[in-house]
Amino acid sequence: MSDKIGIYVCECGPNISGRVDIDRIIAEISNLEEFSDKELIVKPHKLLCSVGGKAFLEEEIKNNELTHLVCAACSPRDHDTTFINVCKKTQLNPYMYTIVNIREQCAWIIPDKEKATDKAIQYIRGGIDRVLYQEPLFEKQLESNPDVLIIGGGMAGLTAALVLAGKSRNVYLIEKTSILGGKAALFSEFLPHQSDIADLKNKIKEVENNQYIRIFRNTELEKIVGFLGNFEIVLKQNQTGDTTDLLAGAVILANGYELMDARELDNFKYTDADNVFTGLEIEEMLTSQGKITLRSGEKPRSAALIHCVGRKEAGYCSQVCCNYLLKTAGYLLKQVPGIEIIDLHQDLCQPHTEDQAYFESFKEKGMQFCRVQEVALDGNKIEYVNMAGEKKEIAPDMVIIAPAMKATASNEALSALTSIDLHETGFFQEAHIKINPVSTKTDGIFIAGASRGPCDISEAMIQAQAAGGKILTQLIPGEKIIPEVKVSEILEAYCTGCKTCLDVCAYGAIYFDNERGISVVNEAICRGCGNCVGSCPSGALRSRHFTNLQLYQQVKEALR
Amino acid sequence: MEEREFQPRIVGFLCNWCTYAAADMAGASKKEISASLNVVRVMCSSRIDHNLLLTTYFNGADGILVAG
Amino acid sequence: MNPSDKILVIGSGIAGMEASLMLSKAGKKVYLVERLPLIGGNVIKTGESFPNMDCSTCLVAPIQQLILQDKNITVLTVSKVEKVIGKAGNFGVSLTKKARYVNIAACLGCGMCYPVCPVSQPNFWEQGLVEKKAIYVECAGSLPNVPVIDPSLCLRLNGSEECNLCAETCIFGAIDFSEKDELLEENFAAIIVATGFSTLDARIIKNLGYGKFAGVYTAYEIERLLASNGPTEGVIKMRDGERIPEKIAIIHCAGRKEVGYCSNVCCSYPSRYAHFLTEKVPGVKIFDIYGDLCFPDKAYQKLNYETRKEKAEYLFSADLEKLEISEESDKLKIKYPDAGNQHKELLVDMAILAVAITPPAGLEDLTELLEIERDKYGFVKAETGSVNTTRDGIYVAGCATGPRDIQSSVLQSEAAVGQILRFLQD
Incomplete structure (x- = not known):
């Protein structure tokens, strides 16, 4: 079949026609010598994106049996989809069409009408050349598995499990230890504006009783390969070494946090014999023995709270410590009336509306608050410098510190298994810090709770529901997944197996086939950015719909 | 020989998501931009390699803008 | 149509848009109601946003485009919720779609109409730093890129003069002085309140x-x-x-x-x-x-x-x-x-x-007609660790429930979608 190219120039009312010479465009494009062996149909239209314009295009494509289509109109960001949808109603493959932007980046920016017309003609020639090198592309459909693997049985993991589990979706919840509830299970009370401790116990019960949730205790992830809708998973029981194979469509990493060991810091010296406790140790003590005591078993008569321990070294504020140290002060004030408490902080971080009133209630209870520039600890002796620059020394009976929350070693292990990135702080890296906060660079792998950054119990629960929401919208039981078509492909004969592309792919879409010694693109993961194409030293990679040849045509015409 | 005003030929490879959108917005605000710039849209500026750059220069470009 | 397939989202900021797109992806029909003539909320007011300083418009514009092109999402700008009856799973909602006086389908957003308008007013979207006309878009790049006429200031619409300047300039005939406010009655399975914030x-x-x-x-x-x-x-x-x-x-x-x-x-x-x-x-x-x-x-x-x-x-x-x-x-x-x-x-x-x-303007009225509680600072009260309001089937996301950053607003809207889809599955 010979090439039959339809070129339609949109006047966009006066928006294009008022600033370029449409008649000259039609005349010059119709008589281009280099396309004299092709059949060109060149027509103007008042407004291609209008209902009438779309019907006109559809008729033109069908009646003229077009093999290629060029729409010279506005930005592809405005109406590319509009014209693709027109193509889909006809015999023309939508990848045999191209849009040429003669409005935003031509008519509107060049005041001289003659120059603007020249430019429009130049761009349209580029479009014709480009479209001749385009190839039809076809969508694929992949089966998908709706089940979900959740790693971590803390507040985030439990919450996500309950959002997701149901008739048409199983949840596999794996927990490294033998108990569910995570760090929150050690707590004696939650903050007043957080969920109640009874909620956690109910949640654990609900999860245990849910027929669609299968719990694996003392279990860790051993291996995972695949993509959204199709992950092959191997789990390993810690104690027996037994493995289990599973299939799931999505994974949530909710493996929690740990506290920095303050003794790693130069200015914090103490031993297990000293009456120095972390906020978490106070919670544990209260939960296990019902009261807070010194190591000798006696009641403390004075206490100091030290905030921001390791904040500078960690490089971030852990955001929850200001509140939970106040909570421990609350336990002490209730248990030992008249106890003297001094609170040493650098900044007070009270990011929720309720926080300030909570803080003020402690001011009223006679606690002393002191802002410090520096603080050092040796046993229970504290040396600090206040904001006026004065050096002070105190030695309270008990010292309660708030070391920075940090990522656990399992973040690194999971990052290696799943190939999702770690943030420079060691927490998981979101797909986008603002607009895609529970997704990762790999479709189908989500993050929730403190393994993605310091957060309190309420926030961990919200994140878990968000990850649940993302999965419920992306993995619909019975629905097939349609991956992006404009992706990279490897020309096997050219691939030398240097693996450069594996390093540059931000999405982990390329893997190495050891047997054949070549890289392979997983089209279900590739987003078509072309980073690998730009970096391949042997030219073995090709960007579908943005091939070198297609771009050369545009460049060639641009420089004619 | 007749002297003509030098009109540089510049090819701009613009990323679909940021700079191409910015160029659209400049157009929507009717900002004047030199006709010397010839825009080629790519899905990501990381797509551009030495091959494309050299081909562009060999074809006679006076300058190349890669923006993303 | 079965109400279980329809969700009402109030507010088209980053939280409302994210929720709408997710619900659409899950096959739900969404009505996205916005009181202003443009969608996008407060994020598009900032040039570049913290912490990574990426350009906010570049971040939000693709999302706005997706919203406007999405067949499952009905965008109602200059609109308002009037009345809500019923309960979770089937709310009966009355909405006013105020007249824009510019036909969205006919307008191309070329911007020829506002320079000729003789009336000026302060542009509060621009914090009152500049003026706009009685027919206006709030800023360059507004989406939908279609102006709106302020009927209280337009000489013709408030009856003080037979001015026809904008209509004469528009060769697409998009100006329609006869447009009337419309009252819509729809049924929805759930409602998300994502009305954003104001400042003190x-x-x-x-x-x-x-x-x-x-x-x-x-x-x-x-x-x-x-x-x-x-x-x-x-x-x-x-x-x-x-x-x-x-x-x-x-x-x-x-x-x-x-x-x-x-x-x-x-x-x-x-x-x-x-x-x-x-x-x-x-x-x-x-x-x-x-x-x-x-x-x-x-x-x-x-x-x-x-x-x-x-x-x-x-x-x-x-x-x-x-x-x-x-x-x-x-x-x-x-x-x-x-x-x-x-x-x-x-x-x-x-x-x-x-x-x-501070809580957004109009939140007090909205919470009263939705019969949901506010906290002592005037924000929508949410259950702890959740995006549920005090009424079943109504959820809250973003700054309507307290000051927060973009990330946290998006998290809440995604959580609200999670709750809704969970609820509709059962």
Whole structure:
């Protein structure tokens, strides 16, 4: 079949026609010598994106049996989809069409009408050349598995499990230890504006009783390969070494946090014999023995709270410590009336509306608050410098510190298994810090709770529901997944197996086939950015719909 | 020989998501931009390699803008 | 259609848009109701946003485009919820779709109509820094890119003159003075409230002199001055349009005492200002006067450390509530107690108030007609660790439930979608 190219120039009312010479465009494009062996149909239209314009295009494509289509109109960001949808109603493959932007980046920016017309003609020639090198592309459909693997049985993991589990979706919840509830299970009370401790116990019960949730205790992830809708998973029981194979469509990493060991810091010296406790140790003590005591078993008569321990070294504020140290002060004030408490902080971080009133209630209870520039600890002796620059020394009976929350070693292990990135702080890296906060660079792998950054119990629960929401919208039981078509492909004969592309792919879409010694693109993961194409030293990679040849045509015409 | 005003030929490879959108917005605000710039849209500026750059220069470009 | 397939989202900011797109992806029909003529919310007012300083418009514009092109999403701009009856699973909702007087289907957004309009009014979307006409778009790049006519000011619509200038200019015949407000009745399975925030009227904070001294700005005015699509196209000049500030003070926690809470984001976003201002105004000196610093994310403090290291001098005040601004010839004099509670003075050209975030205008009425509770600060009350309001089937996301950053707003909207889909599955 010979090439039959339809070129339609949109006047966009006066928006294009008022600033370029449409008649000259039609005349010059119709008589281009280099396309004299092709059949060109060149027509103007008042407004291609209008209902009438779309019907006109559809008729033109069908009646003229077009093999290629060029729409010279506005930005592809405005109406590319509009014209693709027109193509889909006809015999023309939508990848045999191209849009040429003669409005935003031509008519509107060049005041001289003659120059603007020249430019429009130049761009349209580029479009014709480009479209001749385009190839039809076809969508694929992949089966998908709706089940979900959740790693971590803390507040985030439990919450996500309950959002997701149901008739048409199983949840596999794996927990490294033998108990569910995570760090929150050690707590004696939650903050007043957080969920109640009874909620956690109910949640654990609900999860245990849910027929669609299968719990694996003392279990860790051993291996995972695949993509959204199709992950092959191997789990390993810690104690027996037994493995289990599973299939799931999505994974949530909710493996929690740990506290920095303050003794790693130069200015914090103490031993297990000293009456120095972390906020978490106070919670544990209260939960296990019902009261807070010194190591000798006696009641403390004075206490100091030290905030921001390791904040500078960690490089971030852990955001929850200001509140939970106040909570421990609350336990002490209730248990030992008249106890003297001094609170040493650098900044007070009270990011929720309720926080300030909570803080003020402690001011009223006679606690002393002191802002410090520096603080050092040796046993229970504290040396600090206040904001006026004065050096002070105190030695309270008990010292309660708030070391920075940090990522656990399992973040690194999971990052290696799943190939999702770690943030420079060691927490998981979101797909986008603002607009895609529970997704990762790999479709189908989500993050929730403190393994993605310091957060309190309420926030961990919200994140878990968000990850649940993302999965419920992306993995619909019975629905097939349609991956992006404009992706990279490897020309096997050219691939030398240097693996450069594996390093540059931000999405982990390329893997190495050891047997054949070549890289392979997983089209279900590739987003078509072309980073690998730009970096391949042997030219073995090709960007579908943005091939070198297609771009050369545009460049060639641009420089004619 | 007749002297003509030098009109540089510049090819701009613009990323679909940021700079191409910015160029659209400049157009929507009717900002004047030199006709010397010839825009080629790519899905990501990381797509551009030495091959494309050299081909562009060999074809006679006076300058190349890669923006993303 | 079965109401279980339809969801109402109130507010088209980042939270409302994210929720709508997700619901559409899950095959639900969404009505996205917005009181303003444009979608996008507050994020599009900032040029570049913290902590990674990416361009907000580039971030949001693709999302806006997806919303406008999505067949499952009905976008109702200049619209309002009037009445809600029924219960979770089947709410009966009355909506007013106010007349735009410009036919969205016919208008191309070429912008020929507003220059000819004879009536001007302050543009509050631009924080009142510039004027707009009676037929207007709020800013360059507004989406949908279609103007709207303000019927209270339009000479023709308020009956004072037979003006027809905009209609004569529009060759697409998109201007339609006969358009009427429409009342729509629809049924929805669930409702998401994502109405965003307002900021405290800075004139209320007596000691800071906003509204009295021309050199005092709110942070939201500065956002628009810094934005390349703002009224000055990103050029920093004082209100007289000429003077360029040499010394600038950023006052943290402005109005915190008045509202009684920390606004969560106002330590992080001013960290950006020193970067932008030192770039745009060579040689400018920046001072940040602060009491507490709050950086509630793993990535936020680093930005602040970089700012403090090179670009701004951070001055701690033992009592920010005692800070006072007065005018001295063409300068501002800032008096404040320093770290040792000693009286200090600073002369600057410009003061920027990081002003408190408050519940959005109209939230009181909306919560009353939805029959959901507010907290003592006036924000929508949410269950702990959840996005459920006090009424089943109604969820809240974003700043409507308290000050928060973009990330946290998006998290809540995704959580609300999770709850809704969970609820509709059972």
